[in-house]
Structures are given as structure tokens and as C-alpha cells.
Amino acid sequence: MATPDLHHHRALVHKILTQSQRLLMRDAVSARSALSSLLNTATEHVCNKHATRVSPHHAEWLEAEAACHLINAAGWQLTGLTDPTLPHYLTRLDQRPHPARLRLLDTAAHRANPDRPTTPPTVSLPQQRTDTPTASRRRVNPCPCACNSGGSCGGCVHAGCGGR
Structure with a gap:
């Protein structure tokens, strides 16, 4: 369960x-606005409207996290904010x-939404294992040699091979 502050932080990133x-x-x-300037403008707008007590340092972290979500949506991995x-x-x-x-912005906003379910409702869970063993694919017959009784048959090179 996310704490209210963490949920609020995630909600702000989603809004940005x-x-x-x-x-x-x-x-x-024009369609040529730089994404960094769009993120900066959006961060200022969101922080002024929804989070008036956010420090400038915290606003920079929110903007960096929004940029990380955007870059992850493009398929690239960053080492951190x-x-x-x-x-x-x-x-x-x-x-x-x-x-x-x-x-990309739509995908990043969707992934950053703190209220979206983490698993789709149609996902089926894997079946639990039962205690009853299943039949093995290969059955090994016991070796008829003396190695089963502790001696060495010479064919398997060691004593007590158990038919392997």
C-alpha cells in the first residue's frame, strides 16, 4: 500500500x-516543441495548481521522474533520476x-497513473503444485548387476549405481 505522500507524488508525475x-x-x-521545455512548463503548471507547497527542488525531481517515465516508454533504460x-x-x-x-506521452502517462490496476483483470494465475508426484518421463529399471547390492559390476564403473 502506498503512503499518501507517495501516492500524491505519483499523482503529480501523472498530471505532469x-x-x-x-x-x-x-x-x-509547429509540432517542434522540445520535450524538455514541455515537461518544464507542465511541471510549473501542475505545481502551481495542485501542489502549492512543493519546493523548487522537489519540482525538479518530479520533472526528472516524468522524463524517466517518458524515456522508459520509448524502451530505453536510465540508471536513475x-x-x-x-x-x-x-x-x-x-x-x-x-x-x-x-x-510516448500517452504511454508514459498511462504507466505513471497511480490509480491504474497493476494486473489486468483477465490474467489467470498459475496453478499451484500438488504434493502428488507426476509420472516421470523416463523410467529407469534397476541394474541386474551386483552393483545394486553394493558390489561393482564393472560396466558402470562405480559401486551402487542403482541402474543408472
Whole structure:
């Protein structure tokens, strides 16, 4: 169960990504706004409207986390919120066409939604194992040699092979 502060933090990141998507849709005419500036504008808007007591430092962390969700939606992995390659990845995402950037923002916002269920309702759980053993695929007959009684048959090279 997430704490109220953590849930509030996740909700703010989700709102930042959703607001960024709205800004990019509104900017469809030029369609060349940098994602970093969209995230910055959305962070300022969300923090002013929904989280008036957020410090500037916390707002930067929220923006970095939103950027990480966006980069993860593109299939790239960062080492953390302070990864030095984060601006480089955002610049690479800016080179994508407008519809692709909208889809990335939509995917990132969906994944960052704190209220979405973590598992789809149609997922079936795996069956539990039972204590009764299943029949093995290969049955081994006991070796007729003296190795079963502790002696050595010479064919299996060791004593007590048990028919292996």
C-alpha cells in the first residue's frame, strides 16, 4: 500500500505527463516543441495548481521522474533520476515525428497513473503444485548387476549405481 505522500507524488508525475501531452497536442501546428521545455512548463503548471507547497527542488525531481517515465516508454533504460544521459535521450525523442511523441506521452502517462490496476483483470494465475508426484518421463529399471547390492559390476564403473 502506498503512503499518501507517495501516492500524491505519483499523482503529480501523472498530471505532469498528462499536461505535457495536452501542451503537445495544442502545439500541433509547429509540432517542434522540445520535450524538455514541455515537461518544464507542465511541471510549473501542475505545481502551481495542485501542489502549492512543493519546493523548487522537489519540482525538479518530479520533472526528472516524468522524463524517466517518458524515456522508459520509448524502451530505453536510465540508471536513475540523476542519469547524465537523460537530456540526451530527451533530445533524441524530439527527433521523432509528432504522432510518435504523442503516443510516448500517452504511454508514459498511462504507466505513471497511480490509480491504474497493476494486473489486468483477465490474467489467470498459475496453478499451484500438488504434493502428488507426476509420472516421470523416463523410467529407469534397476541394474541386474551386483552393483545394486553394493558390489561393482564393472560396466558402470562405480559401486551402487542403482541402474543408472
